[in-house]
Amino acid sequence: MLSALRTRGPLTRAQLAEQTNLSRATLSSIIQTLLSKQALAERRGEDPAGPGLRGRGRPVSVLTLNPAGGLALGIDLGQRRIQVTISNVAHEFVASGAIACAERTPWVRRVELALDLVDNLTTRHEISLTALAGVGVGIVGPVAADARSERVELVRETVSAWFGVPVYVDNNTRLAALAEAVWGAGSGVDSALYLRLSYGVGGGLVLGGRLFAGAGGAAGELGHISVDRDGPACPCGGRGCLERYVSLTTLQAQCSDILDARDQTARDLLADAGTRIGEVLAAACNTVNPEVVVIGGELAETGDHLFKPLEAALRRHTHSQVHRTVRVTRAALGPDAAARGGIALVLTTALSALDQEASRLCIPPRPSTSAGTGGTPSTR
Numbered sequence: 417m418l419s420a421l422r423t424r425g426p427l428t429r430a431q432l433a434e435q436t437n438l439s440r441a442t443l444s445s446i447i448q449t450l451l452s453k454q455a456l457a458e459r460r461g462e463d464p465a466g467p468g469l470r471g472r473g474r475p476v477s478v479l480t481l482n483p484a485g486g487l488a489l490g491i492d493l494g495q496r497r498i499q500v501t502i503s504n505v506a507h508e509f510v511a512s513g514a515i516a517c518a519e520r521t522p523w524v525r526r527v528e529l530a531l532d533l534v535d536n537l538t539t540r541h542e543i544s545l546t547a548l549a550g551v552g553v554g555i556v557g558p559v560a561a562d563a564r565s566e567r568v569e570l571v572r573e574t575v576s577a578w579f580g581v582p583v584y585v586d587n588n589t590r591l592a593a594l595a596e597a598v599w600g601a602g603s604g605v606d607s608a609l610y611l612r613l614s615y616g617v618g619g620g621l622v623l624g625g626r627l628f629a630g631a632g633g634a635a636g637e638l639g640h641i642s643v644d645r646d647g648p649a650c651p652c653g654g655r656g657c658l659e660r661y662v663s664l665t666t667l668q669a670q671c672s673d674i675l676d677a678r679d680q681t682a683r684d685l686l687a688d689a690g691t692r693i694g695e696v697l698a699a700a701c702n703t704v705n706p707e708v709v710v711i712g713g714e715l716a717e718t719g720d721h722l723f724k725p726l727e728a729a730l731r732r733h734t735h736s737q738v739h740r741t742v743r744v745t746r747a748a749l750g751p752d753a754a755a756r757g758g759i760a761l762v763l764t765t766a767l768s769a770l771d772q773e774a775s776r777l778c779i780p781p782r783p784s785t786s787a788g789t790g791g792t793p794s795t796r
């Protein structure tokens with residue numbers, strides 16, 4: 417149950433019952449125990465968006481983890497921007513800030529800039545990091561699940577030495593995917609496919625509230641699905657990858673006003689890009705059958721000029737059972753999405769001590785499903 421609150425954020429009692437599969441009486445007794453131990457806090461809140469939602473916006477009583485129970489820090493070491501966001505375990509964002517950095521800034525320097533930013537934010541907002549539970553860091557480029565990468569090791573070791581807490585590193589687009597699934601356009605769903613259309617094209621897959629890594633940590637690399645076997649070579653080693661055709665870099669080379677939909681050339685290029693993207697998404701949707709496809713990045717801001725041809729192609733090429741259930745939507749979070757994803761990674765991965773406490777206090781759920789390990793799929 418603690419794990420559900422940590423991964424999903426504030427929940428009503430009804431939502432908790434749905435998430436944990438516990439009876440009302442059992443749940444009520446566990447909640448009382450945890451409230452008395454101050455592991456939980458109860459407050460009046462807006463009905464949080466999520467499973468079993470009724471009467472959105474109406475004030476209701478929601479349960480959260482005790483906000484004093486710990487902090488999580490998210491850092492995004494982006495291509496041109498460094499973002500830091502701090503949240504408590506009750507999903508309240510307590511500080512956030514960003515600075516620009518040059519594209520070729522070395523990794524050591526990027527980490528230093530991020531640590532300076534953390535220092536500034538904690539001083540300005542009088543935040544003590546003594547209760548810091550972990551740090552989630554997003555970086556550009558692939559992060560293999562097992563292989564040792566100098567870049568990843570440098571980031572992990574420097575940040576971990578600085579704060580003395582567990583540090584989790586992942587690709588920043590994948591972290592943005594996780595954040596959209598927790599707080600953004602995919603909030604409350606169990607399966608979300610995320611596609612980011614920017615200077616590069618990346619993606620991520622979130623299943624049961626958790627980022628799905630795949631065997632090598634590359635699940636959701638939609639930008640490197642080949643759309644033309646005779647197409648241009650791609651740095652990934654492939655040929656004719658989607659990214660070669662629909663990245664902002666490629667499109668801007670053909671039309672500098674690509675984001676200005678008043679331009680007819682831009683509109684034609686966007687329509688063509690939308691169709692290509694829709695075809696690739698169709699294959700991905702037939703494989704995963706997600707509840708929602710979330711599209712982020714600068715190109716998503718062109719709206720219907722991209723989305724209409726995209727959705728038409730997606731529906732044309734998916735199985736009827738797949739396109740009947742999928743919803744395509746624009747990303748809801750801003751430029752701090754990847755840093756928030758770092759926080760979500762800490763909340764879903766770290767803090768295992770709380771999980772142990774939960775399993776000690778909780779009577780095993782019926783039937784013996786995965787309740788208590790977080791992200792229990794709910795059926796709606």
Ligand SMILES: [Zn+2]
Nearest residue numbers: 640650652657
């Ligand atoms: Zn490629």
